[in-house]
Amino acid sequence: MSLLRTVAVFTFIVGVSSSESSNCSYLALWNHLRLTTSNDFLATVRPVKNWTKPTEVWIDLMLYGILDVDEKTQTIVGNIWTKVIWNNEFLTWNPMLFCEIDLITVPRSLLWIPDLVIQEDASDTGSLQMSPFVSLVPAGLLYTTFRQRLTFTCQLNLSLFPFDSQTCNITFSSMVHSARSMILKALKNDTQLNNFTDRVMKTRGEWELKSIKTWHYYSAEKKWPESNVLFLVKIVRRPMLYLINFIIPLLYFIILDLASFFIDEAGGEKLSFKVTVLLSISVLLLILKDMLPSTEDNLPLIASYCVGIFAMVGISVLETMLVSFLISLDNEQDKDANSSGDAGVDIQLEVKHDEVTDDVNSENCSPPLNRHGDRTLLRRIQEELKALRRETRARGEGRRKPGCFRRIAHVIDCLFFILYFLAVVIFLLFMYVKWIEAYIQNEKDER
Ligand SMILES: *[C@@H]1O[C@H](CO)[C@@H](O)[C@H](O)[C@H]1NC(C)=O
Ligand SMILES: *[C@@H]1O[C@H](CO)[C@@H](O)[C@H](O)[C@H]1NC(C)=O
Numbered sequence: 001m002s003l004l005r006t007v008a009v010f011t012f013i014v015g016v017s018s019s020e021s022s023n024c025s026y027l028a029l030w031n032h033l034r035l036t037t038s039n040d041f042l043a044t045v046r047p048v049k050n051w052t053k054p055t056e057v058w059i060d061l062m063l064y065g066i067l068d069v070d071e072k073t074q075t076i077v078g079n080i081w082t083k084v085i086w087n088n089e090f091l092t093w094n095p096m097l098f099c100e101i102d103l104i105t106v107p108r109s110l111l112w113i114p115d116l117v118i119q120e121d122a123s124d125t126g127s128l129q130m131s132p133f134v135s136l137v138p139a140g141l142l143y144t145t146f147r148q149r150l151t152f153t154c155q156l157n158l159s160l161f162p163f164d165s166q167t168c169n170i171t172f173s174s175m176v177h178s179a180r181s182m183i184l185k186a187l188k189n190d191t192q193l194n195n196f197t198d199r200v201m202k203t204r205g206e207w208e209l210k211s212i213k214t215w216h217y218y219s220a221e222k223k224w225p226e227s228n229v230l231f232l233v234k235i236v237r238r239p240m241l242y243l244i245n246f247i248i249p250l251l252y253f254i255i256l257d258l259a260s261f262f263i264d265e266a267g268g269e270k271l272s273f274k275v276t277v278l279l280s281i282s283v284l285l286l287i288l289k290d291m292l293p294s295t296e297d298n299l300p301l302i303a304s305y306c307v308g309i310f311a312m313v314g315i316s317v318l319e320t321m322l323v324s325f326l327i328s329l330d331n332e333q334d335k336d337a338n339s340s341g342d343a344g345v346d347i348q349l350e351v352k353h354d355e356v357t358d359d360v361n362s363e364n365c366s367p368p369l370n371r372h373g374d375r376t377l378l379r380r381i382q383e384e385l386k387a388l389r390r391e392t393r394a395r396g397e398g399r400r401k402p403g404c405f406r407r408i409a410h411v412i413d414c415l416f417f418i419l420y421f422l423a424v425v426i427f428l429l430f431m432y433v434k435w436i437e438a439y440i441q442n443e444k445d446e447r
């Protein structure tokens, strides 16, 4: 059985070889183009007949998604497909003679391939996926596509975070060829590129693609100028998440802090409330630290916003401490005075009580009071009243001094509140104007 099959396969192969002359098989074309592994020439030499003619390489970048933007490492991850087209002067045929074959695919290993590299690429090679084949059309044009999870570096300017937009470069160049032997160009013009990207862009997360521009230029850093193709990708952040997650809570915290001035001083609730607010802000600061890189020379506005609010709440906590200290000083003296005064009154009352009971007793036991007894009683009452008045005066004097502290505390509190309120309003206005200014500038740049 298996023998029979082998024979059948063998006769089939012989049939194919014999029908070579029919021109409709790929084999005829391959023989015509001399595409065989023994023909090293095609794989090693730049495919031009006159060496002075540079090979033109057309590049098309298809951006299918922006997956991630890492502010810390200043990198962007994109899902891109790159289409590369170039010309091979040795691989042409007339489709009329070959049964109208107008496209063949050739293994990469057989051909010379442009050695393109993306200058900003920071990804590992594992993320690159190449087709093992290259397509070839009769005019000698070859094209190949590779897809890549491209991690590319981009100098992010976060000074307007989270209302920022970033412009990033994706620069294609050759690893070894200078502009004398290889010239890179963009396949699509800007209009086509934007139209295409708009249609194919799959993931639209935190970032929105604003535009892609492209041009080619020569860089003359080396001995021979090098040809480059630059894709300028402009992306804009959607700020809503940061607005509701970060900026508005901070705003509420500072409003809460302002409102806390109306809490009663007594009981120390005000202080603990303010410290709670301060702690909440510091939690937000921690989150911010995770989001932003530590670039000293270009402090983002949001960092100034956070630090400003933190500092203001911190100062208001200190002020509350001062005020409560002053009031506690006051209370202490008050208490001292109170305790002594109370003792005096108690004694007085006791004395008085004794007197009254005495009187009652005497009234019960003896006949109605005579005038002498009345007078002594009145005098005693008078003396007691005097003593009482002295006592109260002394207490009043004792109280005046701590009352002074309380008043100072009150004045400080009022003054501070006014200043603090003004400072908060001016600060918020300043931040608002800065952000709006930047935002308008951004919009203007786009046009
Ligand atoms: C090669 O090209 C150069 C300029 O492009 C031309 O001057 C020269 O004649 C060409 N040589 C041949 C053999 O065609
Ligand atoms: C096959 O190719 C030969 C030349 O290689 C040509 O003369 C002949 O017309 C071709 N036949 C067909 C059917 O295209």
Ligand SMILES: *[C@@H]1O[C@H](CO)[C@@H](O)[C@H](O)[C@H]1NC(C)=O
Pocket (backbone or CB within 6 Å): 157, 158, 159, 160, 298, 438
């Ligand atoms: C970042 O952007 C801000 C506002 O647009 C600008 O003032 C600043 O110069 C930029 N910084 C850098 C390093 O480009």
Ligand SMILES: *[C@@H]1O[C@H](CO)[C@@H](O)[C@H](O)[C@H]1NC(C)=O
Pocket (backbone or CB within 6 Å): 154, 155, 167, 168, 169, 230
């Ligand atoms: C992008 O390339 C242009 C032209 O070379 C350059 O001026 C610009 O600074 C580059 N931008 C970034 C973010 O590297």
Ligand SMILES: *[C@@H]1O[C@H](CO)[C@@H](O)[C@H](O)[C@H]1NC(C)=O
Pocket (backbone or CB within 6 Å): 189, 190, 191, 192
């Ligand atoms: C881009 O190419 C299209 C089609 O080739 C053309 O209609 C359009 O005018 C071009 N746009 C620019 C800006 O060159």
Ligand SMILES: *[C@@H]1O[C@H](CO)[C@@H](O)[C@H](O)[C@H]1NC(C)=O
Pocket (backbone or CB within 6 Å): 195, 196
């Ligand atoms: C984008 O391209 C498609 C087809 O290629 C076309 O139908 C559409 O009108 C274009 N849109 C714009 C805005 O140019």
